[in-house]
Amino acid sequence: MTGRRPRILFLDAYDSFSNNITALLTTLLDVDVFVLPIDSPLLPRPTEADFGPRLRHELSHYAAVVCGPGPGAPGNDADVGLMKHIWQLRDADLLPVLGICLGFQSLVASCGGTVRRLRRGLHGMVREIVHRSRTGCCDTDDDDDGGGDVFHGVGRFKATLYHSLCGDIGQQAVPETEWREARWRPSPLCPDLVPLAWVEEDRGDGDGDGASSSIVERILMGVRHRTRPFWGLQYHPESVCTDKEGNRVIVNWFREAQQWNQARGRVASVDGGILARNATKPSLLSQLPAVVASAPGQQAASSDQWWESMDVGNVYHSMTIPLPHGVQVPDIVEVMGSEDSERIILDSANAATASARTDVRGRYSIIATGLENTLRIEYHTGDDYATLKLGSIRGESVGLSQQVPLAPYGTIWGFVASFHEARHIETTEAAQSPFLGGFMGYITYEQGLSDIGIFPDHDRQHHRPDVCLAWVTKSIAVDHVTQMIHIQQLVPQGLDMDMAMWVEKITDKLMFSPNFQTVFHNDSFSPRKGTQPLKTRRPSRGTSTLTPMTKEYENKVSICQEFIAAGDSYELCLTDQTKITRPMSDLNGAERHLSRKRRRSSLPAPPSSWSLFKSLRTRQPAPFASYIRLGGATLVSASPERFLQYDDAGRCSMRPMKGTVRKSEEVATLAQAEKILHVPKEEAENLMIVDLVRHDLHAICGAGNVTVPHLLVVEEYQSVFTMITVVEGQLPTPPPHGSKYTGLDVLAASLPPGSMTGAPKKRSCEILQQLEHGLERSLYSGVVGYMCATGRGDWSVTIRSLFRWDDEQQVVGSGEDGERHEVWRIGAGGAVTILSTPEGEREEMFTKLAGPLRVFADSG
Numbered sequence: 084m085t086g087r088r089p090r091i092l093f094l095d096a097y098d099s100f101s102n103n104i105t106a107l108l109t110t111l112l113d114v115d116v117f118v119l120p121i122d123s124p125l126l127p128r129p130t131e132a133d134f135g136p137r138l139r140h141e142l143s144h145y146a147a148v149v150c151g152p153g154p155g156a157p158g159n160d161a162d163v164g165l166m167k168h169i170w171q172l173r174d175a176d177l178l179p180v181l182g183i184c185l186g187f188q189s190l191v192a193s194c195g196g197t198v199r200r201l202r203r204g205l206h207g208m209v210r211e212i213v214h215r216s217r218t219g220c221c222d223t224d225d226d227d228d229g230g231g232d233v234f235h236g237v238g239r240f241k242a243t244l245y246h247s248l249c250g251d252i253g254q255q256a257v258p259e260t261e262w263r264e265a266r267w268r269p270s271p272l273c274p275d276l277v278p279l280a281w282v283e284e285d286r287g288d289g290d291g292d293g294a295s296s297s298i299v300e301r302i303l304m305g306v307r308h309r310t311r312p313f314w315g316l317q318y319h320p321e322s323v324c325t326d327k328e329g330n331r332v333i334v335n336w337f338r339e340a341q342q343w344n345q346a347r348g349r350v351a352s353v354d355g356g357i358l359a360r361n362a363t364k365p366s367l368l369s370q371l372p373a374v375v376a377s378a379p380g381q382q383a384a385s386s387d388q389w390w391e392s393m394d395v396g397n398v399y400h401s402m403t404i405p406l407p408h409g410v411q412v413p414d415i416v417e418v419m420g421s422e423d424s425e426r427i428i429l430d431s432a433n434a435a436t437a438s439a440r441t442d443v444r445g446r447y448s449i450i451a452t453g454l455e456n457t458l459r460i461e462y463h464t465g466d467d468y469a470t471l472k473l474g475s476i477r478g479e480s481v482g483l484s485q486q487v488p489l490a491p492y493g494t495i496w497g498f499v500a501s502f503h504e505a506r507h508i509e510t511t512e513a514a515q516s517p518f519l520g521g522f523m524g525y526i527t528y529e530q531g532l533s534d535i536g537i538f539p540d541h542d543r544q545h546h547r548p549d550v551c552l553a554w555v556t557k558s559i560a561v562d563h564v565t566q567m568i569h570i571q572q573l574v575p576q577g578l579d580m581d582m583a584m585w586v587e588k589i590t591d592k593l594m595f596s597p598n599f600q601t602v603f604h605n606d607s608f609s610p611r612k613g614t615q616p617l618k619t620r621r622p623s624r625g626t627s628t629l630t631p632m633t634k635e636y637e638n639k640v641s642i643c644q645e646f647i648a649a650g651d652s653y654e655l656c657l658t659d660q661t662k663i664t665r666p667m668s669d670l671n672g673a674e675r676h677l678s679r680k681r682r683r684s685s686l687p688a689p690p691s692s693w694s695l696f697k698s699l700r701t702r703q704p705a706p707f708a709s710y711i712r713l714g715g716a717t718l719v720s721a722s723p724e725r726f727l728q729y730d731d732a733g734r735c736s737m738r739p740m741k742g743t744v745r746k747s748e749e750v751a752t753l754a755q756a757e758k759i760l761h762v763p764k765e766e767a768e769n770l771m772i773v774d775l776v777r778h779d780l781h782a783i784c785g786a787g788n789v790t791v792p793h794l795l796v797v798e799e800y801q802s803v804f805t806m807i808t809v810v811e812g813q814l815p816t817p818p819p820h821g822s823k824y825t826g827l828d829v830l831a832a833s834l835p836p837g838s839m840t841g842a843p844k845k846r847s848c849e850i851l852q853q854l855e856h857g858l859e860r861s862l863y864s865g866v867v868g869y870m871c872a873t874g875r876g877d878w879s880v881t882i883r884s885l886f887r888w889d890d891e892q893q894v895v896g897s898g899e900d901g902e903r904h905e906v907w908r909i910g911a912g913g914a915v916t917i918l919s920t921p922e923g924e925r926e927e928m929f930t931k932l933a934g935p936l937r938v939f940a941d942s943g
C-alpha cells in the first residue's frame with residue numbers, strides 16, 4: 084500500500100458538524116476520509132447473520148475509524164447505530180478508533196460508565212480543556228498498556244462544547260482533597276478508561292437543582308482505553324472557536340493509531356469495493372448521464388422537447404442610464420407595466436440608509452416583470468417530474484406546459500443544474516451588473532426539508548410549487564453605488580436586433596416617464612410622498628388578525644429546552660405564524676369584475692400587495708427586500724439576511740444571522756447593542772450556526788476550502804441590531820475531464836437555511852415539525868434570489884416577510900353576503916437554546932412579527 088494515503092472511516096450520526104471533522108482530519112493528517120452513516124442501508128441489519136462479517140470487511144479497508152458527534156444519547160441504539168458495534172469488536176478485528184462527543188459518550192457507556200444529563204447543557208460554549216500534560220502530573224502506572232496519551236506535548240487550549248449529556252465515571256463522588264491526583268486515574272466504575280482531560284464547570288449559580296452553594300461540575304473531556312486502541316474526546320476539535328493548539332491532539336491520536344497498526348502488523352486492505360462514500364458530494368452535473376449533460380445545443384438537436392433549445396446560446400445586450408436622484412426601485416417598476424403581472428423585485432431597499440460599517444448592505448436591485456411570458460420551472464416537492472411552463476413567444480400567447488420526468492437528472496436540482504448549464508454564458512467585460520439574466524425565484528422551506536430527507540406525514544392538500552424559478556431574459560439592474568440603471572436582455576446570438584428592442588423600448592419608457600422627467604429636468608427634485616414616514620392607522624376594515632397565543636408559544640419554548648436537555652438538539656429555531664385575512668386585493672379579470680360589484684355595496688378594496696410592499700420597504704428598509712408574484716404566490720419581504728452568494732469564480736459566501744436585540748431607548752447605539760449581544764448566550768447561538776454553515780459548505784467545497792473571515796459582528800438595521808458571521812468557501816476546480824461544481828451545488832446542499840432550523844439540522848427540523856404541528860412554513864424560512872446565466876448567484880433567507888397563496892382563500896359571511904377573503908401569513912420566531920427564557924423568546928418573536936404586521940395598518 085505504499086504511495087496511497089491512509090484511509091479513515093468516519094461514522095456519521097447525522098450531526099451538522101460532521102463535514103468539519105472530516106475536513107479537519109483530511110487537512111491535518113494527509114489522509115482520505117470516507118463517510119458511512121451510522122444506519123447505512125448498505126450493510127445488513129445488526130440482527131442479520133452476515134452483519135458482522137460485512138462490517139469487518141468494510142473496516143478492514145481503513146487505518147482507523149472516527150465515531151462522530153450527533154443528536155440523541157448512546158443508550159438509544161438508533162442514535163449511535165454502528166458505533167456500538169465498533170466498541171464490541173473482537174480482538175482479532177480491532178482497529179484504532181476515536182470517538183467525538185456522541186462517539187465519545189458511546190465509548191464511555193460501552194466501558195461501564197453512565198451517560199447522564201449535564202446540570203445544564205453547554206452548547207457553543209468555549210472552555211479551557213484541562214489536560215494531563217498541562218498539569219505536570221504523570222504519576223499513574225498505566226503507561227504499560229496499548230494506548231498513548233494523545234494530549235502529550237499539547238499546550239493550553241480552549242475548545243467549543245456542544246453537549247447536553249456527559250460521561251460519568253463516578254468523578255463527582257471523589258473528595259476535593261483527592262481530586263488533583265485521582266482525576267487522572269481510572270475509576271472503579273470504569274476501570275478500562277484512563278481520563279485524559281476535564282472541564283471544571285462552576286455551577287455556583289445553583290442552576291440545575293436550585294442549590295445555592297458553589298458547585299463544580301467535573302466534566303470528562305478525554306479518555307483512552309487501557310488495553311484497546313480506543314480514544315475519545317467530548318469537546319469538538321473541529322469548531323471554528325477551538326484553538327489551533329487543539330489540533331495537536333488529533334495529530335497525536337493518528338500517530339498513536341498508526342503505531343498501533345504497525346506494532347500489530349495490521350495493514351489496511353486495498354482490494355474490494357468500500358461502502359462508504361467520499362467526504363464531499365459529487366457535483367450535480369457529474370451525476371447526469373452523458374445524453375443529458377451534453378454540451379449546450381446538442382441535446383436540443385436530439386430531442387423534440389420544445390423548451391430544450393429555448394434561450395440557449397444567448398448573448399447579453401444592455402443600455403445604461405443614470406438613476407435620477409430620488410427615484411426609487413418601486414418608481415422604476417411602476418413605469419414598466421401593470422400591477423397584475425407576475426414579477427420579481429429583489430430590492431436593496433436600504434441602499435439609501437446603509438451604514439458604512441457593513442459590507443453587503445444592498446448594492447444592487449434587480450427587477451423582472453411580465454414573468455407570465457417567460458420560461459419557468461415549477462416543482463412540487465415529492466413529485467417525480469418538474470413542470471416547464473411558457474406563457475408566450477414573441478408576444479404570441481402559447482400557454483405551454485410540460486411535465487419533464489426527473490429520473491434522468493436524479494433530483495430537481497440535477498434538472499435545474501443541467502437546464503442552467505445549457506444556458507450558461509460567459510461574463511462579459513461590458514456587464515456591470517451582477518445579474519445579466521438567468522433564474523430568479525423562490526424555494527420553500529418544505530423543499531429544503533425534503534432535501535435533508537424529511538417528508539410531510541400528511542397530505543399537503545395543495546399542489547403549489549416549492550421550487551419556482553423563472554428564466555429571466557429581460558431585466559433591470561439598479562446599481563445604488565454608481566447610481567446607474569442597466570436595462571438588459573439576453574438575446575439569441577446572431578439574431579436580428581429586433582429581439583433586443585425591449586431594451587430600447589424600456590429605456591425610452593423610463594427616460595420619458597413623468598417621474599424621470601421631473602428629475603432629469605429639475606435639479607431641485609425632492610423625494611415624493613411615498614418616501615415619507617407613514618403614519619400608522621388601524622387596519623382597513625374587514626381585516627382580521629390571528630397572532631400566536633402567548634402562553635402556547637412560551638410552552639413550546641420550554642418543550643424545546645427539554646429536547647435540548649435530553650441531547651436531541653443544541654439549538655432550535657422555533658417559529659409560529661400569524662394569519663391575516665382581509666377582502667381580496669390583487670385581482671385579475673373576472674375576479675375583479677365580480678368583486679367590484681360586491682364591493683360597491685360594502686368595503687373599498689384594501690391596499691394591494693404592491694402597496695404593502697412599498698409600505699414595508701419604507702418602514703423597514705432591508706438589504707434583501709423583495710416583492711414576488713410568481714406561481715400563485717405573493718411575497719412581500721424585508722429580509723435582512725443573506726443566505727448564500729456566489730460568483731463566477733466559485734467563491735461562495737454565507738452570512739448566518741443570530742442574536743437579535745430590538746432598538747429602544749436603552750439600546751439605541753451599536754456600542755450598546757454590542758454590549759448586549761457579545762455575551763455567551765448570544766455568541767453561542769451564532770457560533771452553533773456558524774459551525775453548521777461551515778459543515779454545509781464543506782460538503783461541496785471540501786477540506787481546506789472554507790474560512791470564516793468575520794466572526795460575530797453586530798450590525799445595525801432599521802428596528803433591530805443583529806449579530807452576523809461571514810463564512811466563505813471556494814468551489815473545487817474540476818479534474819481535467821470532470822464536471823464542474825456551481826453555486827447550485829452549494830444551494831442544494833444547504834437548504835433549509837441553518838439559521839432557521841437550529842443544530843443538528845435534521846433532528847432539529849423533525850422536532851420543530853412536531854412542535855409547529857406540521858404547519859407548513861412555506862415561503863417563510865425558504866430562500867429567494869437569483870442565479871445568473873454566468874454562474875453568479877445571491878439568495879436571501881425569507882424572513883420579516885408576509886406571503887399569500889392565490890389558492891388559499893376564506894369565505895367570510897354567508898349566502899349573498901359571503902365574501903371571499905385572501906389569507907396572508909407572517910412567520911416569526913427565534914433560536915431557542917438552553918439559556919433562553921420563554922418570555923424572552925416570546926418577546927423576540929413578537930418583535931420580529933411587528934414590522935411586517937404593521938403594514939396592514941398603513942394606508943393603501
Ligand SMILES: C=C(O[C@@H]1C=C(C(=O)O)C=C[C@H]1O)C(=O)O
Nearest residue numbers: 741742743838882911912913914
Ligand atoms: C426566525 C427568524 O429569524 C432568524 C432568527 C434569528 C435569531 O434567532 O436571532 C435571526 C435571524 C434569523 O435567522 C425570524 O425572523 O422569524
Ligand SMILES: NC(=O)CC[C@H](N)C(=O)O
Nearest residue numbers: 152153184185247248650
Ligand atoms: N455533539 C454531540 O455529539 C452531542 C452528543 C449528545 N447528543 C449530547 O447532547 O450530549
